Amino acid sequence: MNFRDLEYLIALDQHGHFGKAAQECHVSQPTLSGQFKKLEQELGVLLLDRKAKGVVLSEAGKAILERAKRITAELNQIHEIGRFHQNPRAGSLRIGVIPTVGPYLLPHCLKNLRKGFPEMKYYFHEMKTNEIIHALHERRIDLGLLALSVHEERLEEKVIYKESFYLAVPKGHQGGKALPVNEKWLLNEQLLLLEEGHCLRDQALKLCQDRRMSEMTNFRASSIETLRAMIEIGEGVTPVPELIALAWMQQAAEIDLLPFSTPVPQREIGLIYAKHSIRRELFNELADIIATSVATLIKKTSKRSITLPVY
């Protein structure tokens, strides 16, 4: 058996079709058929149920598929270690970023990241928190950029910055009410939230419940942009973290961003990665670059409400 055979198995599982799997693996269909048959003979068990239309993994095939994926992931790591030792500042980084951070943070960091690591290739994937954790465990990504803490046994966390929440309301919605936004202020406000799965939903829900405010039950936004649109047309209010607030202040003329009363709700944004990763130091440098970028962004917009962590 060789590594290639395991890739064939993975491709067959994905496509359920010898021809397509062969294409994906860049070999001819007979090659894949032949090699796969040899694999089955070597293992002494049929790995596929050959159906009329395509093929499906047998029970043994599924059990072996799992291991094959793990082996492939470990093999990728080995190659990455090779590249790393040739040049620790080069190689590639696959980064999972939550949707409520990515679009608001990355544009301000990318130039600095490129300057910091000119030979590094960055691959950003927008994922929800649980997807990031899962992908990290399966070594499909190297880094997660999300709201901490996730309390995962085998992952290491590194805080980059803290951001305060602001209450996003329709323009002029404040009326005569005094700032900052306190519990009384929130009475009778319609609370709009993201749909399940977004960590921002949980964070917002918690901070509003702390202030005895409950969710608008008949609506859940599937994206931040939907949420913004709903607020702009006056359907309700929602708490948003600072970087989103900054973006909205500049883009959305129809939304006001109001500060909360103390204790000002905050969330911590940071990195997670496999414990004892060989690229630990690299990740920490990367965190510093992001922290600096955020600090610059805040300074530029003449605000100082983001608190950078003390190292």
Next chain:
Amino acid sequence: MNFRDLEYLIALDQHGHFGKAAQECHVSQPTLSGQFKKLEQELGVLLLDRKAKGVVLSEAGKAILERAKRITAELNQIHEIGRFHQNPRAGSLRIGVIPTVGPYLLPHCLKNLRKGFPEMKYYFHEMKTNEIIHALHERRIDLGLLALSVHEERLEEKVIYKESFYLAVPKGHQGGKALPVNEKWLLNEQLLLLEEGHCLRDQALKLCQDRRMSEMTNFRASSIETLRAMIEIGEGVTPVPELIALAWMQQAAEIDLLPFSTPVPQREIGLIYAKHSIRRELFNELADIIATSVATLIKKTSKRSITLPVY
């Protein structure tokens, strides 16, 4: 790269010597040299520090070694899955057994195990509890047979039987004291224990401390046999689990085994194995065979003090 190259790396790490590593891998020294050089070129990094006397893994080598071991373990599993699907009752089982169970339990089970699974190959390894857990995580063994519970996240436990403790004392040591052994009985007794690392040591220590008795500080037995010898020459007493007690009753004329007062101290012996193992059912059958063997053993010696668990 292929699987063989990873075996070469593992062998080179073990032997620190190309010639010996080549022998272990059943290839010639030049073959190993050549293949290994190619591997280093493929990865673009030296994996060995070539010293005058032999070789040592470089930092990159060590990092890759870890992954190589995991890959090898996964690969072994794949082959085992193949064998399993050919014949679920055949194949091989690598079993780690604690020293205070192995010699007293296995001789009574082996015949039944062979009868239950005539085509199975058994490899028993005497290991301490933490070694078993470690080896299971690294997939170097399939099963652990030890005192439960170990509370490991990724391992599954299956109780086989409970055994009571007896107090082993020098022949006639009881004197005029009444049975069963209670707290008062134990006053001024010299307590002998195994050395650190044996789970029996911890179990005995705990039950004696519950009875306000403390250890003899200037001695620790490195094996159960040493412990028995020490008791036979009148150096002290120790609690032993039932199967050891039974063995000693028959073998050691110079030791008395006395029952404890209620609550009679007990320990649970059982299996641990990787969660969701494909051989779960097999393992459970195996547990049943051991349970039956123990029950028969107890019945034969006309004792009924071992409580079999209710399934």
Next chain:
DNA sequence: TAAAAATACTCCATAGGTATTTTAT
């Protein structure tokens, strides 16, 4: 009768062998 997988065969890249040289104490 079409689409998909299996078979037949050919080719060559490479893992592995033996013989030998180089290197380092």
Next chain:
DNA sequence: ATAAAATACCTATGGAGTATTTTTA
């Protein structure tokens, strides 16, 4: 001077190709 690793060169297994046949909805 000796032990160990590297190099040179040869062999043969097997992975991958093209052309073709078999299978089955």
